[in-house]
Amino acid sequence: MKYDFKKIESKWQKKWEAKKIFQVKEKSNKRKFYVLEMYPYPSASGLHMGHALNYSIGDIYARFKRMNGFNVLYPMGFDSFGLPAENAAIKAKSHPKKFTENAIKNYVGQMKELGLSYDWERILWSHNPEYYKWNQYFFLKFLENGLIYRKKAPVNWCSKCDTVLANEQVHNGKCWRHSDTDVETKLLEQWFVRTTKYAEELLSDIDKLDWPERIKIMQKNWIGKSFGTEIDFEINGEKFPVFTTRPDTLFGVTFMVVSAQHPKLFELVTKEQKKIVANFLKKIKSTKQEDLDKLDKEGVFTGSYAINPANKEKVPVWVGNFVVADYGSGMVMAVPAHDQRDFEFAKKYKLPVKIVISKEGKKVNEKFGEAYTGEGILINSGAHNCLNNREAKEHISVELSDKKLGRKKIQYKLKDWLVSRQRYWGTPIPIIYCDKCGVQPVKEKDLPVKLPEKVKFGKGNPLKTNKNFVEVKCPQCNGKAKRETDTMDTFFDSSWYYLRYCDSKNKKMPFEKNKVNYWMPVNQYIGGAEHACMHLIYARFFTKALRDLGFVKKDEPFLKLFNQGMLHGEDGFVMSKSRGNVILPEKVSKKYGIDTARMFLVSVASPDKDIDWSENGIIGSLKFVKRVIDYFEKRKFGKSSKIVESKINLAIKGISSDIEFFKYNLAIIKLRKVFESFEKEDISKKDAENFLKMFSVFCPHISEELWSNLGNKNFISLEKWPVCDEKKIDEKLEKQEEMIEKIKEDILNIFKIIESRGETKTKVYVYVLPMEKNIYDENIISEKIGKPVKIFAVNEKDKYDPTNKSKNAKPGKPAIYLE
């Protein structure tokens, strides 16, 4: 039989849309549940099967929760600002807006064809002024509250993107978008978000989250908390604070190393050393990042000396390539005896090594080949000698602190978030520069600062050359002023979109508090792991900052996070246009139906694993889907047998929990199993319907069709999820069935062996233990093997047993004789 999947699909998609069945309101007597997938960047090439997998995972979950009686918010929107759109548009000689909106249109159309149960009423896209207006609003709120500031700082610059990047967007010294482009360091005035203010909370709340462990660890590492002491070293009469986690080794400092990017570096360089240092810096700059990573520790003497506050010793200050400029103070105290990096450096440049910690409290041999970084007793450390180094950390810190020469400090790797971008396609930063009044925020009533549509694309940021945009009056003095032409990092947009969904059409404010308080937090967030240290940290920051500003009540935006796996092409490589292994949902849908594709995608493996597309695999799913359709079309219902009742209830129990924990692949196996069992048995309409309901989250269109064919008027999508009736699960019965199945197989097996010898037998005699007599039923077994079967208990006197087979009978394994 041929099925017109396409017809069924569009029929139900239209009905769902017409009846608005997936729209939700806050007023409900059900409990809320917020399912969210990371909103996508709408690329021109549209959705491929990989996207279909992503969204199917969420859709199945949303449908499951909806049927389980929750008021489910399941929205979709678009991360439509950003560089790719701008670049692509320039390339296509189009406008990013036109380009993007076209892409969005395609996306929405395709998503609807996937049968995704979004509440489309809440759709949003970030390049909508109604949306980005609130970006600007939050920007100003943050500015007002000291969470945004402007500073001149060394920043990461990608020459291909023609813009600065956040630290999170620099991967291995390369741009996150251009793995072949080195990120340069430039000194620029930029806007920063003070994410570090929440470093501690961002770190400590990670433990509250129900997220994949690896993502949590990645965030923890990214935030990178360490406890230490900041010690003031005097250089040329000026105090330089230096962070260390090993204050106990302070007496072992034999030199200092300052980062090559240190802003005050040249203040330290003496006349005599100027040339040497300049050459050194030149060398570093001209070396590719890649090679730099492999490079040995290198450095040159600056000519200056620092005074160790502990013992007033003068130690030389070097400039080195291995000191990170923006961690700590960009300068380290070097203790070659007890730090491997310092050791290597000292060895290379023949700097002194001074041992201050020894393992047994005795002097150790100085002819070691590496630094000793372990625990021990202090030596050569003045008054602190003989202390255990752990105690010494405390003692020395306290002493420094008392003398105001240092202080305990907690240091984070997390840095403030640089949000300025020198590009067009983003939210304009709502700032005006006035010669008289300085930096002026745009007045709230003047928001949004709209992105001008008519711009000339050329080199750099087209906003810069747009007079209408740039030339404005100062909001303070009404005099001549200039508008900020930088736009915001698109991660700003995506840091709060999940809040906007709660009230996406609000024109008066970003969202109504009580709506957000109703829906938030997101119960289940779904997206790729690549955002562990970008979007997911920014969004968490935003939630906390907005909480403190009174906008929301929750501490965390996403309670649970699920990382879906990637779909690869049939060749095992990531699906991509350039590789030519892209599978399009439209094509698959035409050939197999989108329901079949959905089922296949989640049945291959656990959804958090990468899988390969397989044409054979989907055919396997198609077979099953067809069987289900055939079954429901031809089947007459009656009363379920006990065994079917037991099986369906067991299935309900298992499948519910499998879906809850995203083990869709196992749920489908159970669906197949239970379906197989009642293909052969009598079944009630209700039990069949329960099966169909569970089937429906995977194959919604077909299920709606079959459901309505059964005479139901409502949508199966809105039906109640079946509840497992534990009482109907009959383990004994299941076991009995198993035993009968086993004896059947055994009998058939013997037949086969015998027939392969050319003999023929027609009668079957089975000898069971007396206590098992009631388990085996002559009629059932006869029917199953299609030959007459006689069953005897082994202790029956007048049993027919010419070869005394009955002696072989064991518990659970009756003896068999064929004749």
Add this chain to the structure above:
RNA sequence: GCGGAGAUGCCGGAGUGGUCAAACGGGCAAGAUUUAGGCUCUUGUAGCUUAGUGCUUACCUAGGUUCGAAUCCUAGUCUCCGCACCA
């Protein structure tokens, strides 16, 4: 280097102390139907053996714990991912 995840049959992938030669799917093979089948169905798919069985060898490698291990412990190998000179 550090941190995390993992290694199961021809393949994908379940299973985390016995009920496991190991779910389910795919592939392959044989058979049935069809005598057009690339449709559908059944059976088989480590080796030997047998009237349903039994034995041996198997879940990366080598050891160990246990009456008993794919499953627990130890060491190692490999793969993937993240961070990468963070003082």
